Amino acid sequence: MDNFKNPFRPGAGHLPPYLAGRQIQLDDFKQNILTQEPILKNLIISGLRGVGKTVLLDTLKPLALKEGWIVAGTDLSESASVSEANFSTRLLTDLASAVSNIVLSTQEITSIGFQGKTERVEHHLNYEILNYIYKSTHGLESDKLKAVIKFIWEVCQKHAKGIILAYDEAQNLKDTKEDKQYPLSLLLEITQHAQKNGLPVLLILTGLPTLLTNLVEARTYSERMFHQTILNRLSPEDSREAIVRPIADQNCPVKLTTEAVDQIIEHSGGYPYFIQYICKETYDALIQQQAMGVPLSDIRIRIDEIIRKLDIDFYQARWNRATDKQRNLLNVIAQLDNAEAEFSMKDIEVAMKSSGSKVSASAINVMLKALTEAGLLYKTRHGFYSFAVPMLSHFVKREMGE
Ligand SMILES: Nc1ncnc2c1ncn2[C@@H]1O[C@H](COP(=O)(O)OP(=O)(O)OP(=O)(O)O)[C@@H](O)[C@H]1O
Ligand SMILES: [Mg+2]
Numbered sequence: 001m002d003n004f005k006n007p008f009r010p011g012a013g014h015l016p017p018y019l020a021g022r023q024i025q026l027d028d029f030k031q032n033i034l035t036q037e038p039i040l041k042n043l044i045i046s047g048l049r050g051v052g053k054t055v056l057l058d059t060l061k062p063l064a065l066k067e068g069w070i071v072a073g074t075d076l077s078e079s080a081s082v083s084e085a086n087f088s089t090r091l092l093t094d095l096a097s098a099v100s101n102i103v104l105s106t107q108e109i110t111s112i113g114f115q116g117k118t119e120r121v122e123h124h125l126n127y128e129i130l131n132y133i134y135k136s137t138h139g140l141e142s143d144k145l146k147a148v149i150k151f152i153w154e155v156c157q158k159h160a161k162g163i164i165l166a167y168d169e170a171q172n173l174k175d176t177k178e179d180k181q182y183p184l185s186l187l188l189e190i191t192q193h194a195q196k197n198g199l200p201v202l203l204i205l206t207g208l209p210t211l212l213t214n215l216v217e218a219r220t221y222s223e224r225m226f227h228q229t230i231l232n233r234l235s236p237e238d239s240r241e242a243i244v245r246p247i248a249d250q251n252c253p254v255k256l257t258t259e260a261v262d263q264i265i266e267h268s269g270g271y272p273y274f275i276q277y278i279c280k281e282t283y284d285a286l287i288q289q290q291a292m293g294v295p296l297s298d299i300r301i302r303i304d305e306i307i308r309k310l311d312i313d314f315y316q317a318r319w320n321r322a323t324d325k326q327r328n329l330l331n332v333i334a335q336l337d338n339a340e341a342e343f344s345m346k347d348i349e350v351a352m353k354s355s356g357s358k359v360s361a362s363a364i365n366v367m368l369k370a371l372t373e374a375g376l377l378y379k380t381r382h383g384f385y386s387f388a389v390p391m392l393s394h395f396v397k398r399e400m401g402e
Contacts (some may be wrong), residue, residue: 004253006287007246008280010273013054013168017246020272021238022056025229029060033202033227034067039162039195042203046211047231048390050273050314053206054168056231060204064164070156072098073166073204076173084141087173087183091145091165092134095152096127098163102156104129125155145190153199162200165191171207175218184218192225208388210378233270233390240265242275247283254286254296263303271390274310281306307398315395321374325359329367330376331400332357334393345383 007017025045033043045053054075061071072094103122110118130148137147152163165187167173175182187203194201205211209230215222234242243261256264264282268274282301289299322330332351336343345368349361368385371377378388387393 004250004283004287006280006283007250008276008283010277010280013058014276015055015058016052016242016272016276017249018242019052019055019059020242020245021234022052022059022231025056025231026059026063028229030063030067034064034069034161036202037200038198039200039202041227042191042225043205044211044215044226044228045204045206045231046209046228048209048271048388050271050390051231051233052272053231055272057166057168057204057206061164061166068159068161069164069202070098070152070160070162071164071166073164073168075168077169082174082176082183083179083181084183084186087186088134088141088145091187092127092130092148094165095148095163096125096130099125099152099156102159104155125152142186142189142193145186146193149190149194149199149201153194153201162202164202164204166204166206168206170205171211171214174214182218184214188215188219188222188225192219192221208378209380209386213379234272234275235270236265239268239270239275242272243279246279252283256282260301267303267307269391269394273314274390277310277313278303278306281309311395311398315389315392315399318374318376318389319395319399322371322376326367326371327396327400328357329359329364330371330392330396333387334396334400336393339393340387340391342380342384342386344385 009016029043033041045056047053064071072091074090074094102125104125105123107121107123108118109121130152133151134144134148137144149163156163167187173184173187175184191201191203203225205215205226212223212226212228215226219225240261243256243264247255260282264275264278268278285301285306286299290296319327329348329352332355333339333343333348336347336351338347345361345364348364348368352359352364368377372379372385372388375388376392377385380386
């Protein structure tokens with residue numbers, strides 16, 4: 001085991017040792033999204049926490065770069081995106097760093113002296129130039145950004161296939177009527193404007209399942225602007241690949257038994273983050289026990305201990321934010337047969353009543369709203385909800401059971 005390095009990578013946006021079960025999405029991107037002329041459909045990648053949205057987006061970017069696209073964008077988890085002006089600065093910064101290698105003009109400078117040396121100086125597109133265009137364009141924020149994008153395309157069209165604007169955690173980009181700030185509408189408007197005028201600007205947004213709802217609320221036409229890919233848990237076959245391939249690729253002298261792999265698949269529910277987490281813990285424990293001189297035949301790894309650690313690392317912070325009443329409500333939901341799918345207000349009311357609770361429907365409603373804001377639930381449609389965190393019902397049962 002001396003040379004063996006644990007290949008598993010639980011984390012936010014950490015590229016996994018083997019990207020399992022995403023070939024359909026990769027092919028679809030290459031064959032149907034990048035080849036559009038003109039661009040009619042943009043891409044949404046949505047899914048629950050830890051399902052692999054960031055990793056997929058980070059895998060799509062180099063594919064696009066290879067095909068000659070300019071790729072600009074960032075992670076929107078910071079609240080910098082709340083106002084239109086902030087979002088414009090964000091976009092200008094992202095565009096500037098994506099086009100900074102593009103030469104705007106070259107200049108021959110001959111230095112004074114007996115040798116008369118001539119130097120070629122290249123002027124690259126940069127933030128100052130983009131900001132100058134932005135500032136010197138009259139009109140609304142959207143007019144200014146449209147002018148910037150038009151300018152970039154005029155300069156870049158000889159070298160590039162198009163411009164991709166790729167934003168992760170895009171559910172954070174929301175219009176707020178109270179503050180009269182419409183950054184999401186702004187992004188949709190400039191994209192649609194470019195596309196209508198034949199400019200190959202492609203928008204890729206990734207985020208939690210509430211993303212499409214936000215988009216439709218901002219602009220009703222956005223439903224038609226996007227092709228939505230919902231990332232789901234991995235199938236048992238793909239989960240198996242995600243577990244066994246990295247072990248084989250690392251030439252690990254200790255392989256997992258079929259039963260152990262089956263156990264990991266079952267406990268992870270096929271969710272990529274959980275697969276990486278359980279596998280990382282398993283091999284860490286193995287390496288540690290070996291280092292302590294435990295013979296291989298005596299090494300025991302307890303899945304329940306790993307799950308307890310996972311509970312603390314993944315769920316506990318969210319759980320701690322819930323009040324006792326909210327926890328009781330979550331427990332009632334967790335007992336529903338459809339807890340891991342979609343459940344209705346009605347389901348919850350009935351279950352609450354039969355559990356002997358006297359909480360009124362309006363109080364339930366208030367709690368559901370608070371739990372949604374805390375990121376534990378999300379509204380799927382009118383009167384219906386889902387857990388926003390994978391396998392939350394299992395955690396709640398473990399927690400309340402204890
Ligand atoms: N297809 C996959 N196969 C194997 N492991 C994966 C796959 N996709 C993601 N992972 C692993 O799962 C973990 C979570 O991935 P990622 O951060 O991309 O999820 P996410 O959906 O962006 O989560 P969040 O909503 O919290 O941002 C990472 O450790 C990553 O390496
Ligand atoms: Mg992510």
